[in-house]
Amino acid sequence: METKIKICGLFRPEDIEAVNEAEPDFVGFVFYPKSRRYVSPEKAAELRRNLKPAIKNVGVFVNLPVEQVCDIVRIVQLDIVQLHGDEDSEYITALRDKCAEISEIWKAVRVNENLNLADVNKSASADRFVFDAYVEGYGGFGKSFDFRLLGNIDSERTILAGGLTSENIGSAVTDYAPYAVDLSSGAETDGLKDRDKIIDLVNRVRSCSKMNR
C-alpha cells in the first residue's frame, strides 16, 4: 500500500494552484473559526470548484453540531469529514446517519505520553484515526509527538499528523507505513502555504512509499 498525503489548511486561490500542480491525495479546509486557517463554507466551495477532481477534499471540524457539519458538507461537496475535537462515537454515528454523502469519517486522537488506547476505542466507529500531538487548543500548531507511543495500531486506519516537515516525513512513511500523512504547518512559510514545499513533500512521500512496497 502506498502512503497517501493530505495538505491541510487551504484558503487562497494560489493554494489550489499549488496542490493542482503537486497532486496530493487529499486537501483539507478548516471550518474551525478559531483557526488562522479558517475558511468560510462559501469560499471553500468556490476554491473546491477549481480543484482537480482526483484530489479528494476533507473538511476539518471541531465540536460543531452535526446538522451544521452536514450543511457544510453539502455546500462544499466535501468527500471526507475530519473531526478534530472531542466528538464521540455517538456523534459519529449521528453524523453518518444524517449525512449519507460522506465517504469517510476521520477522528483525530491527540496524543501525549498518557495516550490511552481506550480513547481511540471510544471513537471506534470512525473509518480512520488522525494521530496528532496533544496541544492546548486543537490542532495545526506544528507540534510533533513520538510515533512509538502508538504501539501496534492498525496502519490501514492510521493517519499520522503533527509537526511533519520535509525533515521527518520520510521516516514517518518508511518506519510506520501509515495509510496517510497529514500536514499543515510543515507546508508553510511565514504562515502561508508554500508551493515549493508542497511539491517537495508530495514527492518525498511518493518516493518513500515506493521503497516500502
Ligand SMILES: O=C(O)c1ccccc1N[C@@H]1O[C@H](COP(=O)(O)O)[C@@H](O)[C@H]1O
Ligand atoms: O490547521 C488548523 O488550523 C487546525 C485547526 C484545528 C484543528 C485541526 C487543524 N489542523 C490539523 O492539525 C493537524 C496537524 O497540523 P500541523 O502539521 O502540525 O500543523 C493536521 O491533522 C491538520 O489537519
